[in-house]
Amino acid sequence: MTKAATDGTGNELKGIAGWLYLVALGVVVSPIRVFIDYYPMLNDYFSGAYDSLTTNPNAKSYIPHFETLIKAELIGNALILILAVGLAVLFFSKHRWFPRTYIFLAAFTPIFLVTDLWMAATLIPGAEVLNSDMVGEIVRSLLAACIWIPYMLVSKRVNNTFRRQNK
Structure with missing residues (x-):
C-alpha cells in the first residue's frame, strides 16, 4: 500500500x-456554453434554413x-x-475515467476547431x-489544453481523487 501525498501539513x-x-467551474459551465453555441446551428439545420445552400444547385x-x-x-x-x-457526471462522481476523458476532450476540441x-x-x-x-476559440482551447492536460497528468490531488481506489 502506497502512502498518499499530503499538502505538507499532514x-x-x-x-x-x-x-x-x-476545473469544477469549467466542467459545470462547459456543457451550458457548448449547448448555447450549438443550439442555433442545430435549430437552423432542422428548420430548413440551410436548404437553398445545400440542396439546390440552381439557387x-x-x-x-x-x-x-x-x-x-x-x-x-x-x-x-x-x-x-x-x-x-464523471467529475462529480469522482470516477477514475475523469482525467482520461478530460484530457481527450481538451485535446479533441482544438483539433476539431482547426479541422473545421x-x-x-x-x-x-x-x-x-x-x-x-x-x-479566439482556437487560442482559448489550445491554452486550456496546454494548462489542464499536464495538470491532469501530474497533479497529486487529481491522482488521489480520481485514480486511487477510495477505501
Whole structure:
C-alpha cells in the first residue's frame, strides 16, 4: 500500500479543492456554453434554413459541399456536448475515467476547431472563414489544453481523487 501525498501539513491531497475548483467551474459551465453555441446551428439545420445552400444547385446562394461541412460540424459539436455532459457526471462522481476523458476532450476540441476551419476553407473557396471569434476559440482551447492536460497528468490531488481506489 502506497502512502498518499499530503499538502505538507499532514492533510491528504484528495477531493475537490485547490485547482480542482477551477476545473469544477469549467466542467459545470462547459456543457451550458457548448449547448448555447450549438443550439442555433442545430435549430437552423432542422428548420430548413440551410436548404437553398445545400440542396439546390440552381439557387443563387448554393454552395457546393456546404451540407458536408454542416453535418461534420453538427456531429463534432454533438460529440463535444455529449462528452462535456459525461465529463460533469464523471467529475462529480469522482470516477477514475475523469482525467482520461478530460484530457481527450481538451485535446479533441482544438483539433476539431482547426479541422473545421480547414474544411470550411477547402470546401468553400474564397469564403472568409478565419475571423476573430474563430481565432479566439482556437487560442482559448489550445491554452486550456496546454494548462489542464499536464495538470491532469501530474497533479497529486487529481491522482488521489480520481485514480486511487477510495477505501
